[in-house]
Amino acid sequence: xxxxxMDAYGHINNVEIMRMLEExxxxxxxxxxxTGAAGVEPLVPLFSAVPDxxxxxxxxxxxxxxxPLDYRNVPARVDVWVSGLKAAALTLDYVVHDPVDGHECVxxxxxxxxxxxxxxxxxxxxxxxxxxxxxxxxxGLFSH
Numbered sequence: 168x169x170x171x172x173m174d175a176y177g178h179i180n181n182v183e184i185m186r187m188l189e190e191x192x193x194x195x196x197x198x199x200x201x202t203g204a205a206g207v208e209p210l211v212p213l214f215s216a217v218p219d220x221x222x223x224x225x226x227x228x229x230x231x232x233x234x235p236l237d238y239r240n241v242p243a244r245v246d247v248w249v250s251g252l253k254a255a256a257l258t259l260d261y262v263v264h265d266p267v268d269g270h271e272c273v274x275x276x277x278x279x280x281x282x283x284x285x286x287x288x289x290x291x292x293x294x295x296x297x298x299x300x301x302x303x304x305x306x307g308l309f310s311h
Contacts, residue, residue, distance in 0.1 A: 170238065178235040179243075185228065188261050188275055191245035199223055211299055220285055226256060226278040236263060236272040243272075249304045252297060255289040256280045 172183035179187075197208075197215030199222070209215060214223045236243060244264040251258035256278055263273035281290040 173238045176235070178237055181230070181232070184230065184232075184236065184263065184273055184275075187243065187245060187263060188228075188230075188247075188277065191247045191261060192259060192277065195247050211303060213296065213299060217281060220283060221290060222282045222284050223279055224282050226280050228275065228277050230273060230275040232273055234265075234270060234272050236265060239266055241266045244269075249300050250276065252292065252300060252304065255291050257292065257300065 169183075172179045172186075174180040193209070193214070195210050196213040197211075199214050199217070217223060243266045246262045246264070248260055249257060250260040257280075259277045259279065261273070261275045261277070262271050263275070264270065265272055281292070282288065283290055
């Protein structure tokens, strides 16, 4: 959490919550290929290992705010896991915890799809991608 992430009520702003979810997703599954510079390897290189010309796009976000996430000068814990795999999409679930008392503050879901940049068509998840994700389906294994 950053000082500037607060809203006028002293809570982390809802837009900043979405950024926290994105950071957790990228930490777990890697940045999209061809973006940024080298850094720490993700736990599961899903987005960073797609072929050139493949976009990993957000299809939908759902967010439920359970209680305010107050600003604190320590990182919040975000658990993220794969909650669903479909032919051409995957769903990630998240829980954002208060870093001091551990209470659940936010529950969220993101549906993602891979799209061919040139044609704009959806791409099916490959067998390799499914196998790479299988150990992390519905386990809540990742924390960021």
